[in-house]
Amino acid sequence: MARLSLRGIRKRFKAVEVLHGIDLDVKDRELIVFVGPSGCGKSTLLRLIAGLDPITEGEFLLNDQRMNDVAPSRRGIAMVFQSYALYPHMNVYENMAFGARLMGLDKAEVEARIAEAARMLRLEALMERRPRELSGGQRQRVAIGRALVRKPQLLLLDEPLSNLDAALRSDVRLEIARLHREIGGTTIYVTHDQVEAMTLADRIVVMNGGRIEQFGSPRELYETPSNVFVANFIGSPRMAMLPVERNDNVLTAPGIGSIAPDRLPQGEERDILLGVRPDGMTVTRDTGGEGFAGTVVYTEYLGDSAFVYVRLGDAAPISVRCAPDADFAPDTPVRLQVLPGRAHYFSRKTSERLAV
Numbered sequence: 001m002a003r004l005s006l007r008g009i010r011k012r013f014k015a016v017e018v019l020h021g022i023d024l025d026v027k028d029r030e031l032i033v034f035v036g037p038s039g040c041g042k043s044t045l046l047r048l049i050a051g052l053d054p055i056t057e058g059e060f061l062l063n064d065q066r067m068n069d070v071a072p073s074r075r076g077i078a079m080v081f082q083s084y085a086l087y088p089h090m091n092v093y094e095n096m097a098f099g100a101r102l103m104g105l106d107k108a109e110v111e112a113r114i115a116e117a118a119r120m121l122r123l124e125a126l127m128e129r130r131p132r133e134l135s136g137g138q139r140q141r142v143a144i145g146r147a148l149v150r151k152p153q154l155l156l157l158d159e160p161l162s163n164l165d166a167a168l169r170s171d172v173r174l175e176i177a178r179l180h181r182e183i184g185g186t187t188i189y190v191t192h193d194q195v196e197a198m199t200l201a202d203r204i205v206v207m208n209g210g211r212i213e214q215f216g217s218p219r220e221l222y223e224t225p226s227n228v229f230v231a232n233f234i235g236s237p238r239m240a241m242l243p244v245e246r247n248d249n250v251l252t253a254p255g256i257g258s259i260a261p262d263r264l265p266q267g268e269e270r271d272i273l274l275g276v277r278p279d280g281m282t283v284t285r286d287t288g289g290e291g292f293a294g295t296v297v298y299t300e301y302l303g304d305s306a307f308v309y310v311r312l313g314d315a316a317p318i319s320v321r322c323a324p325d326a327d328f329a330p331d332t333p334v335r336l337q338v339l340p341g342r343a344h345y346f347s348r349k350t351s352e353r354l355a356v
């Protein structure tokens, strides 16, 4: 069992504070993904949980026990790093067997677990090789295998797929998810890739500048991002953001047009940021009337759909998901409508989500 509580965690390197008070509760058996832009503190937080760096301030509890001063080897944690730290003088088999033997498992059990990991990670033909005789991606798979054979209660993975090609990446990702369920432990997975986060996680921690912006299920983050940062970070292509002024039940973007949406934000704020996902709008040739007027930049055909990129005013183009037969030549004047229930609202003052 592995249930985690982080309370007011701060981390300073000399005078520089890089984590500014992290509070987080992870349930047993959850697969949690830390995601965020480069330098936001994901790896640092993972290293504090592993015990590789001391916590400056705050408390880390594992199953209600304070872990701040417990040695890494006594935390019952297995970790896979971006740099794999394999034993150079051992071959692949021995690298995977080492940790499992230290746990006191009998020989047959160690062999069975290694065979399974090797099959899953497609390492069977490489078992006799030393790390220096392997490619980067192969080493990465050995490092994952070495952690998995221990069937840890808490598995920490820091960008474990960064050296794999696209096809292997999605295969190994599926295997990690399957193994996570099979082992029945808790997994924390660090990535900067929001697609990886969305497909793997039970819940996602979105980090930015040493703080948690939002913690929730992939669906919660996509459907109700709690601020502009999360709205922009989750979802590809990005959510369109349009500054609008509210007058009664009409939202107006100066020089672009206005809409009267089915749902409006609560409260009195007049200066609002309207957010709409690419599939939350329709685009038609401009014949006047309600809606936002723009011009087509280009149309991207994807087979099962098409993305039409539209410029509104002088902001960066926004993308609208259309049926695959959408065919708008560049510079076509078009009008955008927001579909019912698809408008997100944010305060222009605080960037926080406004309830409807």
Ligand SMILES: Nc1ncnc2c1ncn2[C@@H]1O[C@H](COP(=O)(O)OP(=O)(O)OP(=O)(O)O)[C@@H](O)[C@H]1O
Residues within 6 Å of the ligand: 013, 018, 036, 037, 038, 039, 040, 041, 042, 043, 044, 045, 192
């Ligand atoms: N040992 C250290 N000494 C000083 N500063 C550090 C140290 N380790 C990390 N930092 C700083 O802490 C911040 C967070 O780094 P961290 O590696 O946790 O980010 P990250 O979100 O994992 O980024 P990436 O996706 O690029 O790996 C960065 O500004 C980094 O420069």
